[in-house]
Amino acid sequence: MEGDRMSGMARSRAPRSIKQTLGSIILGFEMIVMFLGALVIFGLKALPAPVALIGGAVLCLIIVATIPLLRFRWGYWLGWAVQAAIVATGLLVPMMFLVGGMAAAVWTYAMVQGDKIERQQALYREAKD
Template sequence: MTDAPDAGAPAPAPRPRRARGLRELLGSIVLGFELIVVFLGALVLFGLKALPPAVALGGGAALVLLMIVAIGTLRWPVGVVLGWLVQLTVVAAGFLVPAFFIVGAIFTAMWTYCMIAAARIDRNKPAAPAENGTENP
């Protein structure tokens, strides 16, 4: 006797995906790109010996870890706060390496715009069809 499921049995319906707000989507995109830039920046700082290895790699790893946690928690307000903390930290890294002032300014501007615009769009967006029982044309 085999443990294979019955070939004629219908497959279980896939679980519906959780609706993600625009703030969560845009925030994760900005933090994801920033994560790549910070990771590569930490490697460059280590390779050029611009900072001690513990500061370059340890600080870079800590910041990357903070970004990963922020991306994972963006559905709650604490994720947005962690995102702001990431922006503040990247700008503050400019005191160690001035180039990070530019990187921090660019990503902070993108983060600010995404958080403000996405919150406004999410607030003005009509309810989804499943929530109010009607269909949007």
């Protein structure tokens, strides 16, 4: 009985878009990188321990919270804000400008290519019908 209910819930959910999938993957990797970055900053004593650890934890939580919000159009804007926050960590530790810049570049590429793929899929479906 429970299996039927679960499969019914799974079927009612709209399929994830390519852009949403790519965004989720990128944010997931960025969360890992930011967690490890916070540990490195803590270990190098580049910032006071509470700033490094609590700041890193807050940024990781924001990233994790953004992932399910990508199902909404405004979730992508939140994703862009996360990219800006990651780049802004370079104001505290200059090496993070490089990490943030690479993260923003990968996010930008994923968003541009995701849009492109979804447009091509829409044209294909339209031509098929």
